[in-house]
Amino acid sequence: MHVLMVIDVGNTHVTVGVFSDRDLTATWRLTADSRRTDDEYLLLLAALLERRGVAPGDIDAVAICSVVPPLTEIVCRALTGLVGCEPMVVGHDTQLGLTNLYDRPQDVGADRLVDAVSAVQLYGGPAIVVDFGTATVFDAISAQREYLGGAISPGIHLAADALYQATSLLRRVDLDPPERAIGGNTTRAIQSGLLYGYVGLVEGMIHRFRAELSPQAPEGVKVIATGGLAAVIADHTDEFTHVDENLTLTGLRLVYERNR
Secondary structure, three states, X not given: OOEEEEEEEOOOXXXXXXXXXXXXXXXXXXXXXXXXXXXXXXXXXXXXXXXXXXXXXXXXXEEEEEOOHHHHHHHHHHHHHHHOOOOEEOOOOOXXXXXXXXXXXXXXXXXXXXXXXXXXXXXXXXXXXXXXXXXXXXXXXXXXXXXXXEEEEEOHHHHHHHHXXXXXXXXXXXXXXXXXXXXXXXXXXXXXXXXXXXXXXXXXXXXXXXXXXXXXXXXXXXXXXXXXXXXXXXXXXXXXXXXXXXXXXXXXXHHHHHHO
């Protein structure tokens, strides 16, 4: 049995998964904190593995994608010390099995490319990936496995924090869906604006992407939602054909398999 650890280092969270052969057997979400030392990450990851009955010596390889370079180095040192092998870090020289048509290919975040690989491999193209993270990111992939580009907007939590910090009277609220779009009090009004406002943003962007990706058959475009808030948004729209919270982790496995 081949055991692969995969790690997605984001601005807010570090998401970790363990594959036994091709089965995802364990996942964790950690706070991304570049103030932690590699020793702290080593101890934290070792404890998480132990709780799931995975010995570090059982891990054959590690694959990482990251959008936080300082944290990449810390996590890589921790993993090298933990499992005894150097991680494969996804970069722009990594074989992905798709063509990157971005104006400056090196400017695309590794997580976006890994998501694209996973989307077309699992669900086919043309495809749109909507990743709900620190930013809400839209990516487009053609039927010919070409990464075309996308769009980036502030994530819903980022927007909520900005609203709270930039106003004197508005408060922080939980992202609970209000019963009506017309909020009868300030809390409901903020919840409506954040949740239903983002649903409107997502639906509008998907419609535009569909029209550009496949103008003759927009209904044939797959739309995959991923990220921490994917399930929350999916409850309020019918635009997603798939919700896959582990899209990036699976993509890391697929990229590793192509490059090993």
